[in-house]
Amino acid sequence: MMAALLEVQRLCTEFRTRRGVVRAVDGVDLRLDHGETLGIVGESGCGKSVTALSILRLLPRKQGRIASGRILYDGVDLVSLPESAMRRIRGNEISMIFQEPMTSLNPVYTVGFQIREVLKKHRGLEKDEARREAVRMLSLVGIPDPESRVDDYPHQMSGGMRQRAMIAMALACRPRILIADEPTTALDVTIQAQILDLMGRLKEEFGMAVLLITHDLGVVAETCRRVVVMYAGKAVEEADVEELFDVPSHPYTVGLFASLPRIGGKRGKLTPIPGTVPSLDRLPPGCAFQERCPRAEGPCFQEPPPWTAVSEGHRVRCWHPVEHS
Amino acid sequence: MPWRYVGRRLLQLAVILFGVSVLVFLMLRLIPGDPAQLLLGEYATPAELEQLRHKLGLDRSLAVQYWVYVKSALQGDMGVSIRTGAPVFQEIAPRLIATVELSLAAMVIATLFGVGAGVVSAVRQYSVWDYLTMFLALVGVSMPIFWLGLMLIYLLSVKYPLFPMMGRLSMGLDIPVVTGLVLVDALLSFRPDVLWDGLHHLILPAFTLATIPMAVVARITRSSMLEVLDQDYVRTARAKGMDEWVVILRHGLRNAMLPVVTVLGLNLGLLLSGAVLTETIFSWPGLGRYVVDSLMGRDYAAVQGCILIFAVIMTLINLLVDLVYVVLDPRIRIHE
Numbered sequence: 001m002m003a004a005l006l007e008v009q010r011l012c013t014e015f016r017t018r019r020g021v022v023r024a025v026d027g028v029d030l031r032l033d034h035g036e037t038l039g040i041v042g043e044s045g046c047g048k049s050v051t052a053l054s055i056l057r058l059l060p061r062k063q064g065r066i067a068s069g070r071i072l073y074d075g076v077d078l079v080s081l082p083e084s085a086m087r088r089i090r091g092n093e094i095s096m097i098f099q100e101p102m103t104s105l106n107p108v109y110t111v112g113f114q115i116r117e118v119l120k121k122h123r124g125l126e127k128d129e130a131r132r133e134a135v136r137m138l139s140l141v142g143i144p145d146p147e148s149r150v151d152d153y154p155h156q157m158s159g160g161m162r163q164r165a166m167i168a169m170a171l172a173c174r175p176r177i178l179i180a181d182e183p184t185t186a187l188d189v190t191i192q193a194q195i196l197d198l199m200g201r202l203k204e205e206f207g208m209a210v211l212l213i214t215h216d217l218g219v220v221a222e223t224c225r226r227v228v229v230m231y232a233g234k235a236v237e238e239a240d241v242e243e244l245f246d247v248p249s250h251p252y253t254v255g256l257f258a259s260l261p262r263i264g265g266k267r268g269k270l271t272p273i274p275g276t277v278p279s280l281d282r283l284p285p286g287c288a289f290q291e292r293c294p295r296a297e298g299p300c301f302q303e304p305p306p307w308t309a310v311s312e313g314h315r316v317r318c319w320h321p322v323e324h325s
Numbered sequence: 326m327p328w329r330y331v332g333r334r335l336l337q338l339a340v341i342l343f344g345v346s347v348l349v350f351l352m353l354r355l356i357p358g359d360p361a362q363l364l365l366g367e368y369a370t371p372a373e374l375e376q377l378r379h380k381l382g383l384d385r386s387l388a389v390q391y392w393v394y395v396k397s398a399l400q401g402d403m404g405v406s407i408r409t410g411a412p413v414f415q416e417i418a419p420r421l422i423a424t425v426e427l428s429l430a431a432m433v434i435a436t437l438f439g440v441g442a443g444v445v446s447a448v449r450q451y452s453v454w455d456y457l458t459m460f461l462a463l464v465g466v467s468m469p470i471f472w473l474g475l476m477l478i479y480l481l482s483v484k485y486p487l488f489p490m491m492g493r494l495s496m497g498l499d500i501p502v503v504t505g506l507v508l509v510d511a512l513l514s515f516r517p518d519v520l521w522d523g524l525h526h527l528i529l530p531a532f533t534l535a536t537i538p539m540a541v542v543a544r545i546t547r548s549s550m551l552e553v554l555d556q557d558y559v560r561t562a563r564a565k566g567m568d569e570w571v572v573i574l575r576h577g578l579r580n581a582m583l584p585v586v587t588v589l590g591l592n593l594g595l596l597l598s599g600a601v602l603t604e605t606i607f608s609w610p611g612l613g614r615y616v617v618d619s620l621m622g623r624d625y626a627a628v629q630g631c632i633l634i635f636a637v638i639m640t641l642i643n644l645l646v647d648l649v650y651v652v653l654d655p656r657i658r659i660h661e
Contacts, residue, residue: 060555104558108579118565
């Protein structure tokens, strides 16, 4: 097996809150290969964004910290890397785009300035050269009339345009990994499709690996090869996309699918997952999903479930996985 | 630069000045006290008083008095000071410049140290430095200015004579007056010795005057920075691999400056029109002391002139603050 481009091993990330220390990410493993798209799916608060922020070490300093685990990028552990070396990786080898294109760009600088900044920092380009490159990036992400839009301020652009600009900025230095944290959540459905399209195209063009974080299974189906489902800070199921959609094994994953409307399916009520995500500082012993799980019994209330292989490349963390015949 | 907007604001200034002139004119005459009596003393005969009142035009109706005042003011004649007999304009101009020099120096100190301390406090929130700065800021706003001034004089001029006690320049030093600002004139006439002496005289009063604005600016900067540093775009800047100082100053501070600029503008206006205590303690020949003395002497023309100047200053500073907003934040647009 070839060495992974990025390998997260038993990552634990903790947050200090008023009610004590909370483990937002608890022993998560991820593996991202060259040129691959890996999806992380889960409800809000399941730890998927925190996992992403942990990889780039962008956790809010006062509250968050990586408690244990390793994040191997090209064999180098990012967790123990000095901050200055980390800065050379951020925006250069590993880039990140965020959910809110409205607030993720600095309102007082032009889009061009914000792209030039990263080119100057990592590639040492001079002003004119950086500007030309910024225009090129804007045209690459499909912004019309990039020569003049490069001098626009973020508020002069629509949400979709801003996300395109964010992507241009993130990809300006040709990173090897793009971490996209809910990149389409804040956008209209039509714009969502365009942005996903664009990301797919650029991924091929640049040969990047993408770590896509989303709560939207539709997005996953369209873009990812492999998926990790997270619940309450833990990865609970991992499989190739087709496999996961065909034979979801964790009752939580099954619940996620059941709560989705399907085109062409029988008309009928959607089945929501009952209850809410338990508060991370009051997780029950045993499986974190027990309170909402129709199959919970016996060991579910005592022991956290271990990983079980369902088939090759498909594993689940459940005492009573759903069986498909 | 939005010139039409500036022009319109300056036109508004005329209206403001008219309003201020009426108000000051009436209020001054509502205060008990007779200028003639004050000038001639309590043993003056009624006939003498009557004669002086007539000479000063005080025996005419208020409307006529105001009309005379406005007519000459529009021709650039602000009237004559009844205490010195000199034209008010000649009295005010040099004092105004002295006050401007002191206030600007105080603002420079307040801005540099206030903003600096606020930024460090926000970046190192809940650190020893943060607590210390915020404690000092609290002391700064609560300390009586006259007490601080006197203590500084006692410690740094009397006990350890490091700084001069009073005035703008040492005796015997003289330079041609071009702008009236000692430091600028010293530079213009290539006199480093005068520059140094002027600075030396300026430091204590400027620092005294700067204490309150510095404390206020530090607190505002801190809270504004704390808010901005939590914004998504600051995280984006970090995700781009920017150096931490770039993140804090370029992406943080620039966005945090709007409330700070507001406070700076307000304080500059206050300093320019109300540095009475500091000017008195340090014998600084500025406008603050002059307006108080004039008021005590019921020197109507002098007080009216000063208040009009203050109104102009306040309006101009407000305009300046609004223009700085536009420069700082491209989302703020002027509606023509």
